[in-house]
Amino acid sequence: MTRNPSSADTDRFAMLTFERDIAAPLSVLWQVWTAPAARMVWAAPTSSVTVEFVEADGRVGGREVSLCKVEGQPDIRCEVGWLDMQPALRSVNYEVVSSAGVTQSAALVTADLSGAGELSRLTVTVQLSSLAENMAAGYRQGFDAGLKNLAATAERTMVLEKVIRAPRSLVWGAWMNPETLPQWWGPDGFSCRTTRIDLRAGGEWVFDMIAPDGTVFPNHHRYGEVRAEERIGYTLLWGENGPKHADAWASFEEQDGATKVTLGMVFSTAAEFQDAKGFGAIELGMQTLGKLERFVASR
Template identity: 70%
Template sequence: MIPDPMGGRFATLAFEREVDAPVAVLRQAWTAPAARAVWSAPSPEVTVEILESDPRPGGREVSICRGPRPPEIRCESGWLVLAPGCCVNHEVISAEGIAQSAALVTAEFAAGGAGSRIAVTVQLSSLAEDMAEGYRQGFGGGLDNLRGVAERMMLLERVIRAPRRLVWGAWMNPETLPQWWGPEGFSCRTARIDLREGGEWVFDMIGPDGTVFPNHHRYGAVVPEARLDYALHWGENGPKHADAWAMFADEGGATRVTLGMIFATAQEFQQAKGFGAVELGLQTLGKLARFVGAD
């Protein structure tokens, strides 16, 4: 740490992790709000609640970190760069309304070995007390969690040749969502559907051979025409098997739909891959494209 004339303290901290996942998955785990909510707490006794998040250049994120002892820690961040190989954000940490630190965070992503690598540089200014050790522990634990999350995360994308409002409308309409949801040959039988933040969808997916698969989606954040977060449960009020999100972005008059899922365990992730969840998920996005007249 080098003291400055104003009495603050500066440090540059570096972190690096190898991850057994593709670069695109790792980058999505770093930026997607639903994923950040899963991995950003550095230890089990700490919880992080994301109050708002807008993952685009110029967007901001606000979160609250709660540990075993007060006070709560508030983090206000702003995204500066969101590129395929590099993301940059600034952040201010405060406690009880007093700023504790300010930092510039740069994350670089690259292919490495059988998977990928993330290198994070934190340019830190401690404003109240020396925050370097807290940052080392926080980022160190968070990146260990990130590695585990990315390694059990599934990422699906499709560019649908239709305006974003139309694609969003087909997804967030209780009449239309059950008409296209699910892989080829599957249908949905709805018990309850309430497509809003804090809402739920309780339904059965029925396979081509008549097999019934009970489902329960619980909705978190819903940002119109931008993203929705939800948890997947095995049947009504059953165990959660994945945290998921869908993001919608304009792409030259078309819409890029990104669907992410973090499975509860690595075993469930491997089982899902084994029975063809990637292919079945892409079939679902294909049915959405046909429903809006894009194919």
């Protein structure tokens, strides 16, 4: 005998679609959507929610585990598994939400990216199965808020990319060696004067960047994540223990014996992002990656 599905059964399944136009290039939108350091910036739907990332591996086969915390309520655990990634085009992931050890929902999430120039569109399709209760309304609210945050994050994010003709181990070694990093870091003509340096998760680099005219720019990098030969995540401060300037990350990807380096920065405010663009931060950042390339070539 075939049982006709009840309204309770059909309420458990939903197809949800979210679309948003974003004032950022596709390369930036892709990084903000997939890079763990950027996802940590926009993940919390509201200011009353704190999101703690327990695990974050943003590649095919990788997993992301986060805890959404609201005062006085049980933590909500979200597990994301990346199933497919086509850079600047599409991603597919599963998402399982649970609370107090009970699975609340499971979903298949497909993100499609399109656009040209400085304007992109993100279309997210969620195939949702509610298990403990009808989660559709909560998903609508959460994704609407999350994508609003994502758009604001993308619009103050800078992404630099460079393919360096050297093995990843050499590029990583030049970046994560306390002896060599200060030798090449900074734009052409700049030098670094280090106060202390500890390039580990939980470590820091306190240093001055010195311009060709002698102007001193105090810097403080705090390292939150270090995955050997894959990526680092760190915070940029205006001088030692100063105000936060940006959340940043660098990733290292093998490409036919070469290494694609991606350097991303989410500036603390849109005004800081515009100021940075105005004084040539993109060009100066590419000069820095050029110095890294020359340094590695000389080894």
